[in-house]
Amino acid sequence: MKNQNTSLFQKELVNEALKQSFIKLNPKIMFRNPVMFTVEIGTFVMLIVSLWVLAGEKSQGSFAYNFVVFLVLLLTLLFANFAEGIAEARGKAQADSLRKTREETPAKLVLSNKPGFGLDTKNVMSASMKKGDVFICEAGDNIPTDGEIIEGLATIDESAITGESAPVIREAGGDKSSVTGGTKVLSDKIKVMVTTAPGESFLDKMIALVEGASRQKTPNEIALTILLAGFTLVFIIVCVTLKPFADFANTPITIAAFISLFVCLIPTTIGGLLSAIGIAGMDRALRANVITKSGKAVETAGDIDVLLLDKTGTITIGNRKATHFYAARGVTENHFIKCAVLSSIADETPEGKSILELANLNPSVYSNLNNPVFIKFTAETRSSGVDFDQTRIRKGAFDSIRNLTVNAGNKFPSDIEQTVKDISSNGGTPLVVSENEHVLGVIELQDIIKTGISERFERLRKMGVKTVMVTGDNPLTAKFIAEKAGVDDFIAEAKPEDKMNYIKREQESGKLVAMMGDGTNDAPALAQADVGVAMNSGTQAAKEAGNMVDLDNDPTKLIEIVEIGKQLLMTRGTLTTFSIANDVAKYFAIIPALFIASIPALKGLNIMNLNSPESAILSAVVFNAIIIPILIPLALKGVAYKPIGASALLRRNLFIYGLGGVIVPFIGIKVIDMVVSIWL
Amino acid sequence: MKTELLGIIAMFALTVAFAIPFGKYIAKVYSGDKTPLDPVFNPIEKFFFRISGIDEKSEMNWKQHMTALLTINFVWFLLGMFVLMSQGSLPFNPDGNPSQSADLAFNTSISFVVNCNLQHYSGESGLSYLSQLFLMFLHFVTAGTGLAAAAILFMALRERTTDKLGNFYNLLLKSCTRILLPVSIVIAIILVFNGTPMTFDGKDTIVNMQGDTVGVSTGPVAAFVAIKHVGTNGGGYFGANSAHPLENPNYLTNMAEMIGQMIVPIAMVFAFGFFLKRKKMAWMIFGVMTIGFLVLTIPTISWENGGNHAITAMGIDNSSGAMEGKEVRLGSTASAYWSIATTVISTGSVNSMHDSFTPLSGMTQLLAMMTNAFYGGCGVGMLNFFIFIILAVFISGLMVGRTPELLGKKIEGREMKIAMIVALLHPLLILAGTALAAAFPEITSGTLNNPGFHGFSEMLYEYTSSSANNGSGFEGLGDNNLWWNITTGFVLILSRYIPIIGPIAIAGLMANKKFIPESAGTLRTDSSTFGVMVLAVIVIITALSFFPALTLGPIAEYFSMR
DSSP: OTTOOOOSSOHHHHHHHHHHHHHTTSHHHHTTSHHHHHHHHHHHHHHHHHHHHHTTOOTTOOHHHHHHHHHHHHHHHHHHHHHHHHHHHHHHHHHHHHHHTTSOOEEEEESSOOSSSOOOEEEEEGGGOOTTOEEEEOTTOBOOSOEEEEEEEEEEEOHHHHOOOSOEEEESSSSOOEEOTTOEEEEEEEEEEEOSOTTOSHHHHHHHHHHTSSOOOOHHHHHHHHHHHHHHHHHHHHHHHHHHHHHHTTOOOOHHHHHHHHHHHSOHHHHHHHHHHHHHHHHHHHHTTEEESOHHHHHHHTTOOEEEEETBTTTBOSSOEEEEEEEOTTSOHHHHHHHHHHHHTTOOSHHHHHHHHHHOOOTHHHHSOSSOEEEOOOTTTOEEEEEETTEEEEEEOHHHHHHHHHHTTOOOOHHHHHHHHHHHHTTOEEEEEEETTEEEEEEEEEOOBOTTHHHHHHHHHHHTOEEEEEOSSOHHHHHHHHHHHTOSEEEOSOOHHHHHHHHHHHHHTTOOEEEEEOSGGGHHHHHHSSEEEEETTSOHHHHHHSSEEETTOOTTHHHHHHHHHHHHHHHHHHHHHHHHHHHHHHHHHHHHHHHTTTOGGGGGGOTTOOSOHHHHHHHHHHHHHHHHHHHHHHHHHOOOOOOSOHHHHHHHHIIIIIIHHHHHHHHHHHHHHHHHTTTO | OHHHHHHHHHHHHHHHHHHHHHHHHHHHHHHTOOOTTHHHHHHHHHHHHHHHTOOTTSOOOHHHHHHHHHHHHHHHHHHHHHHHHTGGGSSSOTTOOOOOOHHHHHHHHHHHHTTOOOOSSOHHHHOOHHHHHHHHHHHHHHHHHHHHHHHHHHHHTSSSOOSOOOOHHHHHHHIIIIIIHHHHHHHHHHHHHTTOOOOOOOOEEEEOTTSOEEEEOOSSHHHHHHHHHHTTOOOOSSTTGGGSTTTSOSHHHHHHHHHHHHHHHHHHHHHHHHHHTOHHHHHHHHHHHHHHHHHHHHHHHHHHHHOOHHHHHTTOOOTTOOOTTBOTTTHHHHHHHHHHHHHHSSOOOOSBOGGGSOHHHHHHHHHHHHHOOSSOSTTHHHHHHHHHHHHHHHHHHHHTTSOOEETTEEOOHHHHHHHHHHHHHHHHHHHHHHHHHHHOHHHHGGGOSSOHHHHHHHHHHHHHHHHTTOOOOOTTSOOOSHHHHHHHHHHHHHHHHHHHHHHHHHHHHHHHSOOOOOOTTSOOTTSHHHHHHHHHHHHHHHHHHHHHHHIIIIIHHHHHHO
């Protein structure tokens, strides 16, 4: 499902959009878009004028000419509706393919919930389940609806949603307790409580957004609509006052010419594409496997100043790895490594496993011990290890092993103390190994920074986004990793409320903050952040608190979201500029055409040397109409964002869409005129 | 011709050279810092505040500012009506001029209160000395009103969140005493030494070459003419304005008056930079304004110097330029320069007949008023430009993918709505006014000096001048009658106060918002790129709104004359 490269105009989508183009002609729907609504009025007037000419009126030119103007205006409307229709259809298709994964599935509903799995169940359909119901899923079952595991643990195949084939583990309690409808249980058993009633899940909300039922205009869209309405008003004034001006100069102007002038001047290009751009923004987010709860969230993402990222999983690859063995003075390296391995045989943590990996010893060295007793790590001893024969091997944090050795009356070697300090200041974690309360050496664990992550941070910095790393590490380690990864700031030894306070502080200084989180203890911070992205694997509380849900559980997704937000705004801005810049050429086409008959001297203004007044006016309206479908792909894909700094970006877009917007219609109108004049 | 060019280059260079330190001084005045003139003005201002009972320390929010501004303006208007309608029977009327009719008094009073000075009368016969003095008072206080409004804008744009924007009366008084008065005194002294009258005696007499004795109107002209320019008012003492030899005796006074009228608007741009500590942005604004000014001025000078080929065709020497309606002592270059300077900044004083300029020069004068943002009037120029900055910030913010912000404040729907209303008002008033006049030819055509395209330009010019608060005229128009007095009167009121209230409201709303520090993603509003954007917005809005009207006026006239 992910990364499927659908072409922009699939047949069924086009058919749906075509149907919508006509349905949306309804003035009630049209009224939402003031620019296109005025075009609709103009179209209607032209229909009346055409009929009037048919009935014998002589002053308005030929019927064919008036009727063609009417048809072109109608086409303009249909093109604009088509743009909105195709954007909606694409969004809907995308959402539908997600929705398909959660069609009616049978569920084993628990009749009366008690701990344990040996309960009476009843087979029901997923649609009939309510919030608070509990169901059981076993290996091979499809999970019927979104919920939270309340008992058990299971491996789950989430590829239907994320496209990621590796199964994930989900278990009750903790931050990975959420399951999504449509995913499949591969092993074990879980008991799940329904958290959202069918039809109210995030996906359903998103589909409603795309379909326009609950789509509200975002603040930025409102401001732009005001600007466009303003321009429309200016041209109403221009066109209405032109009538007495023309009368004063004894130059009669036909209604067709008036309406053509008006429709060409008002920003129909952006007016027609505006809602398509907004929908396409949400659609792009959905394609990136991010469900947004509102269009506003996407826009806000483009404005983010500060990005809070968890260290683990985002900046570093999951867990620390052993990278070095440092034997103490007087201890052979082989013996130290052997003991380090022995202390880690029973250590199931990724760190422990990485010690075995680094040592790379023959298993025979440690596989036949006499009655080994493995000592588990506890919070009190803060060490683990193994006892066999008369040997006690321990591995643990620096201070816990130091206590152990000093209490036994032994000296902690000074060279190891120095090594421990060095490792810490280099961002590593030292683990000291002792044998019978004598220090053997120290293992260095290091965080592995993801490849390419510092480039991404560099890109964010160029966008003006400050990155903040959140970690439970001590400040020294945190600082080292922050510098190495290239983040701008870090929060060390972070507790959930630290995140919250950091966000609040940044917001007080006027910045917009985005963060990603999954745990229930992240929920307040997710709610406080301007853009809170919850991972789909996270708890229900986290998902409710954020305003986006990332189906891929990918912590770097925020970077993509920021770019999507920026693209959305940029597409609006550049097309507005283009639309208004077009007017220069349209003026030079239409104004001479209006007056040339009565004031022949004004032919000097006909700098495009257009064939006749009628062909000039027709060319302008035809250009005005066809530029809309030509720009649909751009509106749907979005203008490319390049992090080259705001001024450089403005220069670039001003050059392409501003200057281009002035020049392109001169060429376009001239070409259309050459074609049109064949018939006129 | 070369000397004439050097003359105007010197004029412009001197203006800018004076304006920069003066801008620094203005910024100090508004921020309440120490200035060398404190010992002179502190006691005077204290005296004013004591007798009026105003606490100049009590700060106002933007709404209280606007209430104060409108109230005091209304009082001035009523006073004006009273003085003008009863001047015939009031003192200081040595020439025995009659009282004004109600509609003329309405138009005169309004047009002086709004700093436009449309003048549908001639000073020599239309006003008593008392009225001239009252109008001189208005010259000061209305320019002060504009400056105070700009000062409110400066206060609102500071990097903080507040609704306390200083005290209106304090800003108004300081604008008059500390900014307008010193410059006016300097200009007035230059004028007096070059022969401009400054007296309360009645008409003087001269014996002309034919031996007839002719009465020559005099009066307190020098003081009046000085503030007429410094306050970008433009309402002349005599009907012929600065083309009159007693208002503008020679090339030197012409330079002084020219510098006098441009210095405050340009200094306000630099004051903006010094006040907000954003000098680079001030230079950006100055750059955009100057480019706009030069783009209008240079062709106008070249057209006027080139002369009128219709006159050449008649075998008349045209080598000193199109001299119809221009003063020989000033020449075509300085007149052309003046005609654009007086229209870009809203002075509207003239030293030549704009009606007689070649058609395209008429168009550049019109365009200067239609944009109304290149330097602009005292204080209000900055306000008008601010609206274009808001629009440019909005569009360019979108173009770089960031919710638009200006000086650390977000620009949202409400600000856009106000900016759009203000931007719309200007074309609405000009086009709708002209359309009305064109729709009733039975009333208006009798007042036109010319038929056809030029007559249309005369009407268009009158409403443009009113709406731009300029006050100059295509003086072919017979404008002292009910139609022109009343319609332009209403245009004047709307076009003065809405473009003041709008920007102040936007700034007031912005001042209340949270201040966002700049980041690398913030669009810099002091870059040349942004300057290009602002210029593009100004040009596009003007070009798009007025192109059809200009086509039927000066453009059609130009093509018909070829």
